[in-house]
Amino acid sequence: MYCKQTMAAPVETPSVEVLQVTLNKVRSLRSSVTNFFRVLAEGPKEENEDEDKVESSLGESCIKTLADIKNQLRDLETQVVALNTPTNPMSLGNTGLLSLDPSPDKLPLYYQLLDCYTWTEKVHTYSTMMHSLLGSNNLKRTHIALSLSAKRRQFKVQYNHNVSQQQVDTVIQSINLMFQDMTLNVSRPFGNNAVIQVTLGRVLRAVVTFKGLLIEWVVVRAYNEPLLDEDGKVDLYTPSQYKVFQKVTDNANAAMLNFCSPGFSDLSVRSFFTWLHSFASLFTDVCKRCGNHLHNHMPPTWREFRTLDPFHEECKP
DSSP states (O other), X not given: OOOOOOOSSOOOOOOHHHHHHHHHHHHHHHHHHHHHHHHHHHOOSSOOSOHHHHHHHHHHHHHHHHHHHXXXXXXXXXXXXXXXXXXXXXXXXXXXXXXXXXXXXXXHHHHHHHHHHHHHHHHHHHHHHHHHHHHTSOOSOOOTTHHHHHHHHOOOOOOTTSOOHHHHHHHHHHHHHHOSSEEEEEEOTTSSSOEEEEEETTTEEEEEEEETTEEEEEEEEETTSOSBOXXXXXXXXXXXXXXXXXXXXXXXXXXXXXXXXXGXXXXXXXXXXXXXXXXXXXXXXXXXXXXXXXXXXXOOOEEOTTTOOXXXXXXXX
């Protein structure tokens, strides 16, 4: 159906300025032709009572308009010659018969197919040019001592979801020493994975579930709400009854995903608990944007990840 064009010599495309000038010439020629037919239909604009003078004025107007059309046509021909026309027009074979289909819904298929093949040729041309340009630049590393370089590039994959309990306890203990008003108690009710019970001053309590050194789930509750269920086990999923701490829970899980970094698990855990510690002044901070303590009866429940600045939900950046 479609024969691919040879890539002997790419056809230079005319510049935008040349095309703009040519279109302006066509527009001027059409305006002059329209003016000529208007003069023939309506006569000259001057109103003369003498019939001989009217015919003379009509003739002069027509001659003048035809002279303008001749000059503009000559300029247009000169401008069109400067345009580069494709030497080998694209042949679509039998698909050209689609343009002869009288059905209105099938008539645009030919032009869509033509545009598709045109863009395919452009992609092929540009890819060929990029291949030649990139092929001339040697971006590969040296092959000297390849085996030694390969050994140096090898690294040990760290599986942070399966680490020893001592490593987790060491990280939690170091975080415990960082903040005096935040207490972290470690328990393992479900095996090796740790569950951290956090008490931040007299503001809030939280349950942080770990899988190795990766944080999986966070629930934040008020200070007067229990962390244990009726059976004395750690309650991992019951949300707080207060809307403020429900919103803090949502933001804490968003922060947990933001700070998650499997390659730097120690840093990600410390960053998360530093962010959580910023809620020690939850009910005393003012919003950095509006400067108010409350907005819609809510304190600033959002903390910016880098600066830890407090914001209301409606004011956060």
